[in-house]
Amino acid sequence: MQESIKNRKTEWEESVLNKVLQKFPERKETFTTGSDKPVERLYLPQEESKGDYLEKLGFPGEYPYTRGVQPTMYRGRLWTMRQYAGFGTAEESNERYKYLLDQGQTGLSIAFDLPTQIGYDSDDPVSMGEVGKVGVAIDSLKDMEILFSGIPLDKVSTSMTINAPAAILLAMYIAVAEKQGVTRDRIRGTIQNDILKEYIARGTYIFPPAPSMRLINNTFEFCSKEVPKWNTISISGYHIREAGSTAVQEIAFTIADGIEYVRNAMSTGLDVDQFAGRLSFFFNAHNDLFEEAAKYRAARRIWARIMKEKFSARKEKSMMMRFHTQTAGSTLTAQQPDNNVIRVTIQTLAAVLGGTQSLHTNSKDEALALPTEDSVRVALRTQQIVAHESGAANTVDPLAGSYFVEQMTDEIEKEALEYIEKIEKMGGMVRAIEAGYVQKEIQDSAYRYQKAVEKGERIVVGVNKFTVEEEEPRGLLKVDPALRDVQIKKIEEIKDSRDGSKVEAALAALKRGAADESVNLMPLILDAVHAYATLGEITGVLREEFGEYRESIVL
Amino acid sequence: MERKTRIEIAKPGLDGHDRGAKYIARALKDAGYEVIYTGIRQTPESIVATAIQEDVDFVGLSLLSGAHNELFPRVVELLKTEGAEDIIVFGGGVIPEEDIEPLTKKGIQAIFRPGTPISAVIDFIESKKKTTAA
Amino acid sequence: MEIVKGIVAGNIRSIARAVSIVENNMEGKEELLDELHTHTGNAVVWGITGPPGAGKSTLADRLIQKERSEGKKVAVIAVDPSSPFTGGSLLGDRLRMQTHATDPGVFIRSMASRGHLGGISTAAFDAVKIFDAAGYDTIMVETIGVGQTEVEIIELSDIVMLVLVPGMGDEIQAMKAGVMEIGDIFVVNKSDREGAERLKAEVEYVLMISEKPKESPQKKICMTSARDNTGIDELHRILQTKHTEDLKSGFLEEKRKHRLNKELSNLFYLKTREFLEEQLSIGAQMDTWIEGIYKKEIKPYKFISEKMKELKKEYVKG
């Protein structure tokens, strides 16, 4: 800080501030961000901030991308408004997608039910109670055909929240597109394909790390040649944050995951610039507006530097962190659900001020059940209002230069780098997960936060303060429990009508391929999918060959 | 010596959102109970087998996928089949108001929804626990 | 006793209840254990000890699988510490063995040490007897510990496995002296990690330079990866061979008698102490005595002698 400012600050503290504090003490002893980072009373210009502006912030669309990945940001094109949806049968979800596209949504985002995410068919005993619950049930290519019927796959971009069986669902998507006459080089979209955060926070893993990483590499390699417009992974901090991490932990662990994927792909001989441009990220947007905006800015800067310095990327695209954002489901309250609309608005603003490429806004009733059509519309409208009425989209990186936000960006960067370094020292992310380290760090943060809420140190409006007696809304959208029977019947029909010998041959070939590490499994999976082998059958073959992962949390 | 109260915290179903379950487990430990945590993706069968082997007084179920109407009552049923209906079952998670009554009728003795303070869970346990002294 | 019938018949609920009875020191405990006594002596008891995170529970999980494949019934007692402040505990060992939860031939019981220092709870000793009487062929007892603190598990087990992992070389050096006594089998787990070979060599060296008590059996070293399920067959073979050898050489009998000796002495002390407390109303008078000693009004040894004389007068005849 400049000497003159420093002196003036001392003067101000003595002559003005202290008097006021004596008469009117502040509301709290200490102020902290939503992630428990200390917040000072006042931020002033930092001494160094001027000197290294070019190095730390630079220009939008230029390294290190702190101010954004495009030169014009939302003045050029608004972010993609992408609402995550899917429930029940493929037929029902198909209807919802068409509705959303009609309402002005610009991309599809598919939610799958848990059996699909863990590679079980709807008729598997473990699927009891889960079919169609948190997303759409997909058992075979047949369901996928229904899911996208009447939706031209050359016109939309589709994001699929699928991880352990991502390769299989991608294969199904390619197959449907080709049946529509859309060649694979023209389809656009994303598979989440991020297994590390499943081990860390989300829990829908199937195989152990080594074969899982191989499957991911297989999709990287396959897509770089055949599906060039496809984003092969969405490295996700969203669920890490939902599990209770801090903002720093969210980006630190996500970037550490990213490092692991890059290293892994390079170890199989892929050139970094061959795949890194198709890596994308996925973050959470919480309520602490400034901390969140700073978080995205810090994340971009860290990633750019790591890609350049650690992995010697040469292409600009390889260094750009492009990310999708979703507002924080964990901040929604079942109490006074209308308040959630306001929370989502603040979170939307945080994501936009942080320079997101696409956004999903949660619906106010998501803490209770599946969102109704009305509440989904309000959620989408929230984005549209921020886009067209708030003015936040009119200039690039509007918060830059705020003493507070810049300092917060620097601090988050520094703390995240400390975590990343620590994980590298442990031998990388897979090791850190196996040791339960990352899970434990998140668990501790979650516990601290919850304790603070319980003690009333942290206020959650409508939950531990400003509560009212209220009638619960009824008539929320529910999935029909008989849905499982519908899916089971479909599976039976498929199994009766398909050519059984073709299925057997395809599965046998897949099994042989799985046993040989040098084989890319994508073409073999495509064959099986085309033969109408079910998701459970395909995964089953891989389970036999790869084994299953076991939870490695430390309590 | 007072009999220590033992509680199994279990996650039936396929969802991996264990934030709530882990919080409850840890908070109950801090409240002085013995808590047995079994991890995610437990079947009703394994939850019940665990409850019996561990001779717990309570089973707390946490579920966020919406499969509670199927899976919670199944746990109660199986406990009954095993002659262990004295073990008290409670649940938590994203559970709509209208599901609570039917679940209670099926023997789930309490449902704690997001935002419930841990003290409410502890009060419940204290009011129901066995008080066999040595 | 009704419960005894249940236990001997292998009823899960009865066994579980009985473990709670010993754990909580509830009424009927002594009678229960006496009734069970004739039914015990058939099970083999394996202790698994080592530092937290070494892979003890995962190893137990693998060994359960091995034993089950031979048709044996297995019980696992997993002991974790209680919080010294709240008395609560979060027991997570069974998380690693949960795939066996529904196998009727496997019984897993988590136990909190309940403030008992040294890791293992006294109740674990009694629980072993219950599982033994209930017909479990193999009983594994998992407990945290490394170094000389962990003596009790030796007393409770027929064979003790000390689980070590790469990255703790210094600790091995530090426990040189005690290492001989702790384990019968040294399991170098996480052999999938670098440094495992080196650790094995270190353990071998320490064993070589340690003084070997006469006639005690040879210690074994085994490398495993519980995660990848490698080395488990060998470990299992070593366990079985050792058992057969110890049986033949009489070492096992000696060990078990030594265990009884300890147990009986402990019981004697415990009971005598209880008796003394009652007879001399120690609890009620302690404060007064302390006050007297503190103020130099009472000489401690003289005081004790007088008290003992009083006692003897009353109880020692002739």
Ligand SMILES: Nc1nc2c(ncn2[C@@H]2O[C@H](COP(=O)(O)OP(=O)(O)O)[C@@H](O)[C@H]2O)c(=O)[nH]1
């Ligand atoms: N890499 C590796 N990890 C292991 C091995 N055995 C156990 N683990 C992991 O180490 C962690 C602790 O294991 P656990 O059995 O709970 O250890 P305990 O505390 O000694 O009972 C878990 O995450 C296990 O998955 C092994 O052989 N190799």
Ligand SMILES: [Mg+2]
């Ligand atoms: Mg353990």
